[in-house]
Amino acid sequence: MLSARPVWPFVAAMAIVVVASNIFVQFPLSGQIGPLVLADVLTWGAFSYPIAFLITDLANRRYGPALARRVVFIGFTLAIASSIVFPPLLFQWGLIPFELEPGRIVRVAIASGVAFLIGQLLDVSVFNRLRQTSWWRAPVVGSIMGSIFDTAIFFSVAFAPAFLFVGPNEPFALEHAPLFGLFEPSVARWISWALGDLTVKLTIAVVALIPYRLISARWWPQPVPA
Structure with missing residues (x-):
């Protein structure tokens, strides 16, 4: 039986990672690259959250897989609780420029929690099936x-009007803007955020192979049998 202590890192x-992402997703990027308005495409959470898959x-x-699922469940519980507590504190400390509505904090936390569990547990399952193939x-x-x-x-639970029962909508996310910040027809801004977020996640999934390979080859050259 493995000690629980090594799992805590x-x-x-x-x-x-999840707490930071739940906060960063509240903030669209500022600036513009040519005709592309970054706020129409990405939030800062798109860059931090993919690290969770590497972990x-x-x-x-x-x-x-058994202990990996334990990491997911414990991390999920801590992250959701912290996501509700931290944003008001960060505003009080002057680290974020505006106070987030309590309803929005809860809705984002719920959306993050549901997405986190399904996405991470799916990752564990797929990884387990393919663990004996190419590294x-x-x-x-x-x-x-x-x-x-x-x-x-x-993005559906956090921003789509159909999930209003979870918490209040975010007006800026529902405003129409060019698809992916560039193309017609215009769509709700959160849809472009979702497309931009997925693009970043898929890119980082490939880039993360570098630290994954370096860390696993250095300390764990062979995967633990399922």
Whole structure:
């Protein structure tokens, strides 16, 4: 039986990443690249959240799927609780420029939690099925499939008017803007955010192979049997 102590670095890293992402997703990027208005495409959360898949895959390789799922569940619980507590504190400390509505905090936390569980558990399952194939296949395929579900669930629950029963809408997210910031017809801004978010996640899923390979080859050359 493995000691629970070595698992805590993964749990702590997971909680930090998800809490940060739940905050960063409140903030669209500012600026413009040619005709592309960045606020119509991306929030800062798109760059931090994909790290969660790297953490899950490393935990899965090191400890196997059972303990990887434990990391997911514990990290999820800590992250959701912290996501409700931290934003008001950050505003009071002057670290974010405006106070987030309590209803919006809860809705984003719920959206993040549901998307997190489904996306991460899907990643664990796919990784487990492919763990004995080429070293890169399990993390890439698992992260890609998890990312697709995660993005679709999170942005729908967090911003789509159909989920108003979860919490108040975000008016800026519902405003129409050119698709992906560039193309007609115009769509609700959150749809372009979702497309931009997924593009970043898929890109990072490939880039993350570098730290995944370096860390696993250095400390865990062979995956733990399922």
